[in-house]
Amino acid sequence: MHEYSERPRRADEHPSHRPLPPGCFRVQRPIRFSHSDPAGIVYFPVYFDMFNGAVEDWFTQGLDIDYASMILERRIGLPIVHADCDFLIPSRMGETLTLGVLLERLGRSSLQLRINGEHDGQVRLSGSLTLVTTSLDNFAAVPIPDDIRVAMERYQAGCAL
Numbered sequence: 001m002h003e004y005s006e007r008p009r010r011a012d013e014h015p016s017h018r019p020l021p022p023g024c025f026r027v028q029r030p031i032r033f034s035h036s037d038p039a040g041i042v043y044f045p046v047y048f049d050m051f052n053g054a055v056e057d058w059f060t061q062g063l064d065i066d067y068a069s070m071i072l073e074r075r076i077g078l079p080i081v082h083a084d085c086d087f088l089i090p091s092r093m094g095e096t097l098t099l100g101v102l103l104e105r106l107g108r109s110s111l112q113l114r115i116n117g118e119h120d121g122q123v124r125l126s127g128s129l130t131l132v133t134t135s136l137d138n139f140a141a142v143p144i145p146d147d148i149r150v151a152m153e154r155y156q157a158g159c160a161l
C-alpha cells in the first residue's frame, strides 16, 4: 500500500528540509544560463556538480585543508559512494543559491554530508553525499587521515552552535 500521506509535503515539514545551523559553512552559487533547461529551471544533474564544488570549497575554506593538494600531492581521493537529493523548489537563471554543508556522520573511512540549497531563507533542495577517503595509488578505502579527522570534528562542533 502506498503511504504518500506520510511523505513530507512542504519545505518546512521535514527536519532535513529546514535551514542548516548558522555555524555551517555556506557558499554562494549564481544560477547561470548554462545551468537551466528549456523549461527555464536548473537541470537536476547540475545540482550534483554544484554539490561537489561546495565540498571542494568546504575543504579549502571551511576545514583549511587544500582540496587540490590533498588529491594531487597527498594522493587522497574522495569518491562519492552515495548521492541523493530532494528537490523542493526550482531555481532560475539570475538567482543565487546558498549551499550549506552539514557533516552528519564521520565513519572510519567515510563521511556523510547534508548539502542544502537555500534562497531567501527557504530550503530549495536538500541532498546527501557519502564520500570515502581513498588511496589514489590503489583505489582502496583508507582511514580518514588524522589531520582531516581533527579538522572535521572541530567543524562538526562549530556547526552545531
Ligand SMILES: CC(C)(COP(=O)(O)OP(=O)(O)OC[C@H]1O[C@@H](n2cnc3c(N)ncnc32)[C@H](O)[C@@H]1OP(=O)(O)O)[C@@H](O)C(=O)NCCC(=O)NCCSC(=O)c1ccc(O)cc1
Pocket: 052, 077, 078, 079, 080, 081, 082, 106, 107, 108, 109, 110, 111, 130, 132, 134, 139, 140, 141
Ligand atoms: C570507494 C570504494 C573504493 C570503496 O570500496 P571499499 O574499499 O570496498 O569500501 P568499503 O566497503 O570498505 O567501505 C568503505 C566505507 O564506505 C562506506 N560505504 C561504501 N559504500 C557505501 C554506500 N553506498 N553508502 C554509504 N556508505 C558506503 C562503508 O560503510 C565504509 O564506511 P566506514 O565504516 O566509515 O569506513 C569503492 O566503493 C568504489 O570505488 N566505488 C565507486 C566510486 C565511484 O565511482 N563514484 C562515482 C564517481 S567519483 C566522483 O564523482 C568524485 C568526486 C569528487 C572527488 O574528489 C573524487 C571523485
